[in-house]
Amino acid sequence: MKLFKYLTTFCLVTILIVTAVIIKSTIFSSKKLNPSSVGNNNLNQIHFLLSTSHLNPVQFNYNDDNGQISFYLTDPTDPPYKVIFSTTDNLYQQVSSLQKILKIAKMKQQSLKIIDLSLNHPYATFENN
16 A cells, blocks of 8 residues: 555656646747847848849848847939838838838939838938938
């Protein structure tokens, strides 16, 4: 009878330890994601979208804390201007908005300074002529 109590206690403790190890490994495996992999995916997607839009981005900066990607666009006639995208919003819509802003600036013959599409209310600033 004494052996039976020891065996059942040993089995219960073993089962508890095994389930604790499984739960711990499950929780920690979900936290081992590399944030740079998400950033690399966003950067690759932005590179693809901008190259298909015939835009020349340079000096990419990925800010994971704010969820932003910033870069400069170069134009042969104008100085480089800064563009800021959000990593949480739809990148296709942001590139579409960027194209519309560039079209309006070209029609008004204005030089751009900053285009910030990362906010809820995106804005563009122009240089004073």
